[in-house]
Amino acid sequence: MQRRAVSISDIAKAAGVSHSTVSRALRDSPLISAAVRGRIQAIAREMGYMPNEIAQSLQTQRTRTIGLVVPSIADPFFADVFDGVEQVARAAGLSVFVSAAHNDPEQEMAAIETFHRRRVDGVLISSSRLSSPFLKRLNDIRVPVVLINMQAEAQHEHVHSVMIDDRAGACAAVEHLIQLGHRRIGYLGVSNRPLSNQRRLAGYREALQDAGVGMNDDWIVIAPEEDRQYRDDVVAGETLVHVLVEAGVTAIFCYNDMVAIGALMGCREHTIAVPDELSVVGFDDNHVARYVTPPLTTVHQPKLELGKQGMRMLIDLIDERDVQSTMLAPTLVVRASTAAPR
Amino acid sequence: MQRRAVSISDIAKAAGVSHSTVSRALRDSPLISAAVRGRIQAIAREMGYMPNEIAQSLQTQRTRTIGLVVPSIADPFFADVFDGVEQVARAAGLSVFVSAAHNDPEQEMAAIETFHRRRVDGVLISSSRLSSPFLKRLNDIRVPVVLINMQAEAQHEHVHSVMIDDRAGACAAVEHLIQLGHRRIGYLGVSNRPLSNQRRLAGYREALQDAGVGMNDDWIVIAPEEDRQYRDDVVAGETLVHVLVEAGVTAIFCYNDMVAIGALMGCREHTIAVPDELSVVGFDDNHVARYVTPPLTTVHQPKLELGKQGMRMLIDLIDERDVQSTMLAPTLVVRASTAAPR
DNA sequence: ACACCCAATGCACAGGTGTGCATAAACGCC
């Protein structure tokens, strides 16, 4: 049924020329006379010719293809990153393979092995944590790699990164609370994403210190590690917020929006009014943040830009241009979950 | 720098055999003696050989690759669909190209053209609407196509589909409201996705008719067409909900969750208590639905399953097995936005 | 008229892999 697709040889036969001539004519080579070129292009169009990119890839040693590894595309954060990646890739004529690794090292390995077999021109990785054997493997495939929003443990020749300044974002959030007049500010963090949690906690501390506002170890609560992180962030916020309230804080900065949303739910259960009795700040600016009650004040991560920048950087690396790792600045979005303390 | 990757010829040279022998040995062909096979496999491992899938594709005329077209991966609906697709694809050893077409016919065309050039083994399409020239083009590429949650205008030889029963879902939602005791029930729809809107409206009417509950044209409001649908769904719900309330309904069934969330916001602005004064039902069971206030009663779409089924169907088509289009049943999820009328 | 040059085209190979067929070696059988 599915008869062979038409190749340049078929066109050559139809036009009474050699396949080389067809190849050149279709690529607008000046070596071919205008008359012949036009005739061949017309025949090609008429026969419904569609270039075989597989054969081209084999010949040119370039697949015009890149691979993207994410934990899950169902997580809106990575979905936005992907959107940015895809936009830039499409504009550059590159196609992208997406692989969801679900934070499973084994699946991550499998993903980059697949990319290697498929001879992608470059790899983008956006994963929470990355293991050392994984990085070694990355080095094996001899292809440019860009890390999105993750910190490389060691520097490798072909590895660059674009990330978001967690510390600065946390600072901005806490400074906002200080400016509103809060002096007893808590942090509600997580333990299953240690790097970013540490950076946000550091920003929290720095802001307080710079402003000369007091700290207290009782005002810092870190949720214990859990497996199903996505749902659990909400549960963590919901169950732990009252600990901070009992410790006497008037405002809390949460590791991310899902924790903050959990905190909002916890407050409702304990009939704590937000923002009247407690101000709550999140991190990420998840799509959800604007629809909860009250709409959440949060730190906006430029996720789309993260993807775009990462992809641009990868293209530069593929084309052997110099690049340097960059850091994107998050911005505070003030909504209705924060107010001056009573 | 990036020296040529090792090929089977390199291995052949190292082992003192022909490349054919290496090829067969690596594929565990019984034609090769166990001794030689083992030795070659050892050498291959040692040299860090990674099969070139591009060359294999050219030879076998199979790329083990499929293309997925969606409007946007940032829309959580399609993100979940993708997740299902990816899971099944990975298990079958297929890689997936994702292309976001943003409901732009031109970009959709470009996407399937790219897939054609790359000689994907099959195509999955999940788009709101599909134009007729687009379908024609689909037919041109001579590859199995599965439509996910969209209705084909005409039947084509290679085109099958898996969809969700909009009508049944709408019925379930409205029956729930009737069972709670509501007798004046409104529908808040959209006009930029005419097919599914019609089907949900039909389900709404059917449920009312079957229960012998009265209808009224004033209780049906359809938002006018807008371009930026995603954000506008919320705005539509927010601005139009009071029209229905003034028409005297005690409950509304919304086209989807975003419209319903807009309705919730509109109610808050007009200080209409939900669910005490007005019950609200959505459609989709977006991730957001559980976090709004009050948590939204809605019709759950099995999005993951949609993706999985679609991918399974595509694999069956690729392997030339018989398949038939299927319809998945949505289920009602009762949360806190619905209650008996006062 | 002849040498020369330039424009246009074809030949042949390369890229990496899989496989039908031929070939060679080994083995069993009488």
Add this chain to the structure above:
DNA sequence: GGCGTTTATGCACACCTGTGCATTGGGTGT
């Protein structure tokens, strides 16, 4: 030991495209 049979391997081609080099033909200059 010759012959037929099985087993193991190599040869050569195919998949489709791009390109260096050779070739051809026509035009130009003297």
